[in-house]
Amino acid sequence: MKTFYDKSIEEVVKELNTDMDQGISKEEVSRRLKEYGENRLEEKESRGIFQMFLDQFRDFLVLILIGASIVSMIVGEATDAVIILLIVILNSVLGVFQENRANNALKALKDMAAPQAKVIREGILEKVPSSELVPGDVVILEAGDYIPADLRLVKSVNLKIEEAALTGESVPVEKSARERVEKDAGIGDRVNSAFMSTVVTYGRGKGIVVATGMNTEIGKVASMLEAVEEGPTPLQRKLDQLGKLLGSVCLGICGIIFILGLLRGQEVIEIFMTAVSLAVAAIPEGLPTVVTVVLALGMQKMIKKDAIMKRLGAVETLGSTTVICTDKTGTLTQNKMTVVKIFDGENLWDVTGRGYTTEGEIKKEGSLGKFEPETSPALERLLRAGVLCNDAHLKKGVDEIIGDPTEGALVVLGAKGGYPQETLMAEMPRIGEIPFDSKRKLMSTFHQHKKGIVMYTKGAPDVVLSRCKYIFKDGNPIELTEQDRVRIMEQNHSFANEALRVLALAYKMPEEVKEVLDEEKDLIFLGLVGMIDPPRDEAKEAVAICKKAGIRVVMITGDHKTTGSAIGKAIGIIDRDEEALDGKELDALSDEELKEKVKRVNVFARVSPEHKVRLIKAVKENGEIAAMTGDGVNDAPALKQADIGIAMGITGTDVAKEAADMILTDDNFASIVDAVEEGRTIFGNIRKFVGFLLSCNIGELLVIFIAMLFGAEVPLLPIHLLWINLITDAFPAFALGVEPKEEGIMERPPRDPDEPIVNKEMSIAVGIQSISLALAALLSFWYGLNHFNGEDALTAARTYCFITLAVGELLRAYSARSEEKMIYKMKIFSNMFLNISVLGSLLLLMAVIYIPFLQPIFHTVSLSLFELDMALLFAMIPLIGGEIAKKLK
Secondary structure, three states, rough: OOOOOOOOHHHHHHHHOOOOOOEOOHHHHHHHHHHHHHOOOOOOOOOHHHHHHHHHHHHHHHHHHHHHHHHHHHHHHHHHHHHHHHHHHHHHHHHHHHHHHHHHHHHHHHHHOOOOEEEOOEEEEEEEEEHHOOOOOEEEEEEEEEEOEEEEEEEEEEEEEEEEHOOOOOOOOOOOOOOOOOOOHHHOOOOOOOOOOOEEEEEEEEEEEEEEEEHHHHHHHHHHHHOOOOOHHHHHHHHHHHHHHHHHHHHHHHHHHHHHHOOOOOHHHHHHHHHHHHHHHHHOHHHHHHHHHHHHHHHHHHHHHEEEEOOOOOOHHHHOEEEEEEEOOOOOOOOOOEEEEEOOOOOOOEOOOOOOOOOOOOEEEEEEEEEEEEOHHHHHOOOOOHHHHHOEEEEOOOOEOOOHHHHHHHHHHHHHOOOOOOHHHHOOOOEEEEEEEEOOOEEEEEEEOOEEEEEEEEEEEHHHHHEEEEEEEEOOOEEEOOHHHHHHHHHHHHHHHHEEEEEEEEEEOOOOOOOOOHHOOOOOEEEEEEEEEEEHHHHHHHHHHHHOOOOOEEEOOOOOOHHHHHHHHHHOOOOOOOHHEEHHHHEEEEEEEEHHHHOOOOOEEEOOOOHHHHHHHHHHHHHOOOEEEOOOHHHHHHHHHHOOOEEEEEOOHHHHHOOEEEEEOOOOOOHHHHHHHHHHHHHHHHHHHHHHHHHHHHHHHHHHHHHHOOOOOOOOHHHHHHHHHHHHHHHHHHHOOOOOOOHHHOOOOOOOOOOOOOHHHHHHHHHHHHHHHHHHHHHHHHHHHHOOOOOOOOHEEEEEEEEHHHHHHHHHHHHOOOOOOHHOOOHHHHHHHHHHHHHHHHHHHHHHHHOOOHHHHHHHOOHHHHHHHHHHHHHHHHHHHHHHHHHHO
């Protein structure tokens, strides 16, 4: 593949047949777009609707039902066969609908995040989707822009680009268009190039597109990330095992019934249809669909809470998370540097307000809450210096900064002190500058003033102080004494110990503009500003919720240990500095030592991508379920290593999003906690409807099995069981799946991921509930046989049993709303979907009993009001059984 970083600008222009000022023509863009393809990273081909539909029929329970339907058709029971098939198809359609809806939500996020590029074509500057860029396009770069493709720079003015997304290096790289780089230079050394998905933090520039899509450096990394086949989640595996167990038991019991019938001399077709009815009774055919729909609905809820789940089953896995490994910047903090302290050489000042909003006050330390205006000549001049010696800009009305966050903090500080940037720059226009240089750690700008020229300088406190000869006190420059120097450096150390990033500001009045480094001497010291990226207000509360929920929060940051510890203590992750480690200390630990350390250490600072993978591995080896956040390409391995990989939707790269299971659209830690809560709620609801379905279906099985065992008439026909399962396994079960979260759900410890869904407690409860359901139905059937006479007696008794069983299951749904709370303590109307579902199911039940043309199909008869009351009275038994099961549990 061709390289361009080792060529001169003129050679690049010639080889790509472009023009630095005019760009390329629209016709040439179209031709090259066909030749090179769109400028986007390739994605795995998604499954089509038809494939999704076919996948719904892989479930073991569904295959048994289809087999029963086919055999029913062969032996002439067409009605039963059609109803079974209709239920299976309905389940499949619902599954496809929800899965497709989830995929569309993710696609919408990707489209929403699609970057734009400023490009010159035919001499005109225009904005186009970055996907339409082609080699040879001329791109304009400004602070805040994402690099839309790989570029060979042709112009650079104080240009700095943050390449952390690609290289993991957090410090922005200074770029120089005129540099010529050796052929074998690494990515980090190609200072004349800019790479796709990195971001301009400072200055401006122009570049020619030299590679797009998968041919870019980030595309190469993306292609190296092997495609991981999405396997089933623990929940899906457990449900699959449960389904196979139920199916196997069901087939076994059907075989026993079939043999018993043959021994008694019953007709083969009659015995077979009884066995089929038993299979239908035992198999919770709604289970796969209800799980799919509940997970998908949970997915939709999470989208509203700024979290998008890429995999349906990952919603549930969140509920068992025991450790959340999170980045600091932007996730726990606002990613908005804020000045909080000022030292003007004599006085200390506190600054209120957070982020890039200009609301806030500057008050003398200890005087917050007082309303009298306070200021000093040094403070006034310091504020002006911070605003003018600055390349960042505050966006009006949106509280956003274009440019370096540190400089942005100074612009906001000036506005709080009554010096808006636009006004000040109009009064004192910039007429020259000495750009920032990482070696000398200074920046200076020259401004025209009424009294002449003023030069403002800002930079590292020790460097600025070494260039100062005077200090501004009481409105005048006076000689800087050694005592002043000691006091300033003591204050600098004090700020640093509070994890503040400190800058010093100074000025002088030169006679003319001299853009030479020697001019930065004999300066007049103005003061120090201490700034910090403040914690998000909601992060502290979210961490407290995690502690109550038995979830440990671990901060993994590239920042210094002091800063990491300060933020960790501020939001409650750690209490002492000893609970923090940095990268060097981490390197000194063996894998076994690290496994012990991660049990107690909650802040890891100055970490590399390799450290992150080691940390996640160590956490998992301790038996924890780990969630991990990340935004860069270099985070992708750790995101894959974690049980739940969480990518940032705003700052995250496409590669990080592709490797993750979940994407935060607001990059906020509190959204992770909301998602964990939703995951716990979903798993709790899945347990509720699994318990409900099992108790109902095992109850139905017992009704048929006990009657057959004692040689009695079969209490229910296959059509009855199918209808009961349709009206109770469908909508009421769905309603339990969307049950509102229970109080205190985030005060329980995380569940054991190895624990089966149907654990010992649920098995006991299901047993009691199933027996009470079967007892109610058999008593109702016995009462019907004894209450009616004549040829319709059996049909009437079956109608009795039919009503008792159906209504008993619907009432059981109310008891199933909580595994612990008694029904009289619940709010009846808090789940309106359940109320509507039960009402609808009752209407469907009554329809097949009282509508004349349906009676022959469903083998029912009309009951009087008294007879109906008796059937409903028996239906109360399962509800009582469910409440007794809670007490025994």
